[in-house]
Amino acid sequence: MKVAVEGCCHGELDKIFETIQFLEEKVNVKVDLLLCCGDFQAVRNEGDLKCMAVPPKYRQMQTFYKFIEGDKGALVLLVFYGGSKEICNHLQALPPRGWLLPVLFFAGYAGIVKFRGVRIGGLSGIFKSHDYRKGHHEYPPYNQQTVRSAYHVRNVEVFKLKQVKQSLDIFMSHDWPRSICHYGNKKQLLVKKKFLQQDVEDNTLGSPAASELLQHLQPTYWFSAHLHVKYAAVMQHQKQKDQEPRTTKFLALDKCLPHRDFLQILDIEHDPNASDHLEYDPEWLAILKATNELINVYPKQWNMPENNGLYAKWDYSANEEAIKEVIKTLGHDLSIPQNFCLTAPCYDPNNPQNSREPVHTINPQTTEFCALLDLTDLNAKVKQLEEEKGYEDLESSEEDSMGSGEERSDYDTSGLSVSLNPDEITLDDEEEEEDDTREDVTEDTSNYSTEQSSNSSFDFSDLRAPPASMVISSDDTSSSNNECGRSVESSFTEEEGRSPDEKSLKRLSNEKRPSLKIKRRNQDIYASRDEDED
Structure with a gap:
């Protein structure tokens, strides 16, 4: 089947x-499924805009609400996981999964x-070590920290995914897995993104949690976004027991802008006898039931069970009986x-409500799903705690937890990326002087904020070396960035494989290139300090 990855x-x-429709007509294909790797930004109203971590002057309504009202129609089933710039209150009401439109499915904080x-x-989300071990x-209404x-990403979601035993065809994350570069x-990556060089050399680029999942799950395909650059890689995992070594084809794509590599169509093997409807995965639902006792809605640091003599149970994987x-x-x-x-x-648009505030709502989809499987509704639990304790008490609890940085951490906090991304802006831009040096920017750069390098004294230097369980292929061959493209039948956003007279198909747009002037700021992407921004 044809799968479009964005x-x-x-x-x-x-x-x-529009771009998918153009490609379908141009090359006579039919896209069966669209996968989006985050920063979806499903804005319904003015209150939603206040739940996205960008400065107010960069908040835009966009057109998602038109799809809800039927002014626009979705062309194909879309499945996405969250990124680092989402409408938090919208997705928070659907932590295990749920429909944002009749054909648009949010697959949850983690899922299959x-x-x-x-x-x-x-x-869903991005890795930040200081929040990794907290509950949801x-x-x-969010404050500057909680937004x-x-x-x-939280450790409980990674723990759930590490219970998966059956093989995966596709895995999606917003972050890149650490070491995948x-x-x-x-060389080609650093030509496009020079500011990543130090992180590539130090092997601090990407999420260590995602890297751990890559080693454990070993999916056939892994799709990511976040760094706003197209990058392909092929990883061959080491042979395990009597099984042949598995290979993961990694593909990261850019953001949706003209002349950018934001979309690629792949030919994915499927079961022709399987259902054309989106389906639950029985193993994953069994894991959700088994790990329901690990639900936590407090900002205190906490650890997942492990086989270290301190826990009565540490294996929450699903056996055949639980799946049945x-x-x-x-x-x-x-x-x-x-x-x-x-x-x-x-x-x-005819009656703007700029004073509209976000409201903490419970989504009936989640209520129904949790009742069916006897699960705890995470969002309802948070709302109950909110009503019982009051907002100020929760704020105090969160502030108390900010001083817990000296507790044991699952991953390295001293070796996180300190790259300076010129495409990023901070939430503090509103406070800057208007006469600061400005540059013409022909792309939307309002989607990320800063996190600075950690002052933590933890020493996890082993995480800055490529994992021993992975076999590293040649990284500087001229063909390595095209390996993923060769494995598919159609690739519509890259130069290779096209005749000289074909034009690059990046985004269909009749708009003029924007001439908005904004401040170009240096940002960190994967650093961690408690006062930082994303």
């Missing part, structure tokens, strides 16, 4: 669909779904029900 959406859903027999897993405690921490053409029980609970029908419901009013 990098960062940034609210440009209409442009993405199936489409035509293809298992698609993923992890954030709720609207960022709401999209930070060493399996592609690093889930299938029985679902009535042997794995189809995900089409139960989309609108839980917030849509933006009305």
Whole structure:
């Protein structure tokens, strides 16, 4: 089947669909599924805009609300995992999964779904060590800390994914897995993104949590975004027991802008006898049931169970009996029900409500899903705590937790990336003097904020070396960045494989290149300090 993979959406859903429609007509193909690797930005109204970690002057309504109202139509089933610039209150109401439109599915903080027999897993958010071991405690209205921490990866989600035993076809993350840059053409990467050189050399580029999942899951494909650059790599894992060594084809894509490599269509093997509907994955649901006791809604640091003599149970993987029980609970029908419901009013351009504030809502989809499987509704639990303790008490609890940096951390905090990304801006831009030096920028650079390098004294130097369980291929060959492209039938956003008279198909747009002048700021992407920004 034809699967379109998109990098960062940034609210440009209409442009993405326009591009897919153009490609379908131009080369006579039909896209069966669209996968988005984060920064989706599903804005319904003015209140939603206040739940996205960008300065107010960069908040834009975009066109998602038009799809809800039916003014625009979605062309194909879309599945996405969250990134680092999302509408937190919208996605927070669907922590395990849920529909944002009748054909637009958010797969949750972490999860696995199936489409035509293809298992698609993923992890939402980005890695920040100071929030990694906390519970999901954030709720609207957010403050300057929680509007960022709401999209930070938590150890409980990674722990759940590490319980997966069955093979995955596709895995998606916003962050790149750490060390993956060493399996592609690093020279070409650094030509495009010079500011990454130090992190590449130090092997601090990317998420250590995602790298751990890459080693454990070893999916056939891994798709990412976040760094706003196209990059392909091929990783061959070491042979395990009597099995042949698996290979993972990695592909990162750019953000949706003209003349950028933000979309690629792949030919993915599937089961022709499998359902055309999006389906639950029985193993994943069994894991959710098994790990339900690990739900935490407090900002205190906490650890996942491990085999170190301190925990009575540390293996939460799903056995055959548990999987069969889930299938029985679902009535042997794995189809995900089409139960989309609108839980917030849509933006009305004829009657703007700029004073609208975000409201902490419970989504009936989550209520129904959790009741079916006897799971705890994470968002409802947070709301209950909010009502019982009051906002000020929760704020105090969070502030108390900020001093826990000396507790044991799962990953290195001293070896995180300190790259300076000229494409990024900070949430503090509003406070800068207007007469600062400015540059013409022909792309939207409003989607990330800063995190600075950590002052933590932890020494996890081993995480800055490529994992021993991975076999590193030649990283500087001229062909390495095209390996993933060769493995598919159609690639519409890259130069290779096209005749000289074909034009690069990056984004269909009749708009003029924007001439907005904004401050170009140096940013960190993967650093960590408690006062930092994302």
